Amino acid sequence: QKEVEQNSGPLSVPEGAIASLNCTYSDRVSQSFFWYRQYSGKSPELIMSIYSNGDKEDGRFTAQLNKASQYVSLLIRDSQPSDSATYLCAGSGGSNYKLTFGKGTLLTVNP
Amino acid sequence: GAGVSQTPSNKVTEKGKYVELRCDPISGHTALYWYRQSLGQGPEFLIYFQGTGAADDSGLPNDRFFAVRPEGSVSTLKIQRTERGDSAVYLCASSSPAGGGNTGELFFGEGSRLTVL
Numbered sequence: 001q002k003e004v005e006q007n008s009g010p011l012s013v014p015e016g017a018i019a020s021l022n023c024t025y026s027d028r029v030s031q032s033f034f035w036y037r038q039y040s041g042k043s044p045e046l047i048m049s050i051y052s053n054g055d056k057e058d059g060r061f062t063a064q065l066n067k068a069s070q071y072v073s074l075l076i077r078d079s080q081p082s083d084s085a086t087y088l089c090a091g092s093g094g095s096n097y098k099l100t101f102g103k104g105t106l107l108t109v110n111p
Numbered sequence: 112g113a114g115v116s117q118t119p120s121n122k123v124t125e126k127g128k129y130v131e132l133r134c135d136p137i138s139g140h141t142a143l144y145w146y147r148q149s150l151g152q153g154p155e156f157l158i159y160f161q162g163t164g165a166a167d168d169s170g171l172p173n174d175r176f177f178a179v180r181p182e183g184s185v186s187t188l189k190i191q192r193t194e195r196g197d198s199a200v201y202l203c204a205s206s207s208p209a210g211g212g213n214t215g216e217l218f219f220g221e222g223s224r225l226t227v228l
Binding site: 004008042043044045046049088090097098099100101102103104 | 115142144151152153154155156159166167170202206216217219220221222
């Protein structure tokens with residue numbers, strides 16, 4: 001198993017729908033998790049971090065972590081066309097400077 | 112500056128040449144990172160500086176790659192005898208003392224796109 005795996009998509013949802021992005025990880029990167037958003041041709045930007053089991057909400061974004069299943073997800077409610085981007089899941093094994101990224105999932109929100 | 116600045120934004124070189132990529136982090140950020148992103152992939156860790164010293168260079172792929180940060184601010188990634196497989200976007204990031212190691216919040220620059228012909 002790769003250390004961080006994501007469904008590369010593309011994922012297409014209509015405007016206003018919930019977009020669900022998923023990520024699984026190996027034991028080596030099992031401490032902290034991060035979701036970065038990357039617009040085409042731009043640099044990654046942190047949108048959510050999560051460290052413990054359960055849900056963490058920030059505006060329209062909710063991150064969910066299940067350490068027993070080694071699974072982390074990002075839900076985007078009321079999706080907007082401006083949410084169209086690649087979403088990168090990243091994990092760290094204790095030193096948060098050294099992030100291991102997945103390949104990213106391309107999300108398209110259709111007006 | 113307001114954000115992480117990287118130069119050049121694009122670099123085309125021939126196989127076997129030497130290249131330098133420069134990164135100017137956010138003022139006050141002591142931690143600096145280099146990542147590499149190939150097409151269709153996520154960023155891949157190369158090296159981490161805390162101040163002037165390389166705290167972790169375990170991601171450098173081989174001895175053709177070297178990075179310095181002599182005064183604890185600007186960093187230069189150096190690639191010798193470039194190969195076509197080195198073609199990628201080289202991303203620099205920085206973080207504040209309270210961020211990075213605690214929060215994983217890295218502020219990325221726009222990257223330097225390297226193409227080796």
